[in-house]
Amino acid sequence: MKRACVGMTVGTFVVAATFWFGFSAQGASWQEEPAAASASKALFNSRCALCHGPDGHGSDMGKTLKVKDLSSKEVQSLSNDDLIQVISAGKNNMPPFKDSLKKEEISGLVRYLRTLK
Numbered sequence: 557m558k559r560a561c562v563g564m565t566v567g568t569f570v571v572a573a574t575f576w577f578g579f580s581a582q583g584a585s586w587q588e589e590p591a592a593a594s595a596s597k598a599l600f601n602s603r604c605a606l607c608h609g610p611d612g613h614g615s616d617m618g619k620t621l622k623v624k625d626l627s628s629k630e631v632q633s634l635s636n637d638d639l640i641q642v643i644s645a646g647k648n649n650m651p652p653f654k655d656s657l658k659k660e661e662i663s664g665l666v667r668y669l670r671t672l673k
């Protein structure tokens with residue numbers, strides 16, 4: 557029984573890793589898929605707007621946590637990798653999302669952030 561559990565854990569990891577790398581390799585095709593774009597918007601509204609506001613300028617709660625305006629030059633001048641890093645690992649009052657969002661969901665959010673400026 558124990559052995560089977562370990563096997564399943566490893567199996568799940570391999571599947572997840574394949575998915576992860578598969579997606580980053582073809583990441584650029586996203587823009588041609590409006591369904592993915594609206595999914596990222598919905599994800600932003602459900603997971604990020606609480607602090608950042610639906611337009612990225614910051615909700616009242618976000619402002620007390622000192623969020624930055626996501627449409628600002630300061631945030632928009634960060635590279636995609638930096639944005640992925642902040643969303644994955646968090647920063648000060650910003651919680652990490654690497655355990656609750658998939659890699660491709662995070663890169664979808666970064667593309668969504670680029671539409672806010």
Ligand code: HEC
Pocket residue numbers: 600603604605606607608618621622623624626630631634639642643647648649650651653665669
């Ligand atoms: C609990 C509130 C909260 C939630 C939810 C939240 N953030 Fe943040 N976010 C913050 C705070 C606070 C900062 C400012 C961090 C700092 O620089 O001190 C921030 C900063 C950022 C930055 C700018 C980073 C930088 O280096 O300037 C980005 C981009 C960002 N958040 C994206 C997101 C995305 C995308 C989501 C949803 C997946 C999200 N945030 C959810 C609070 C939140």
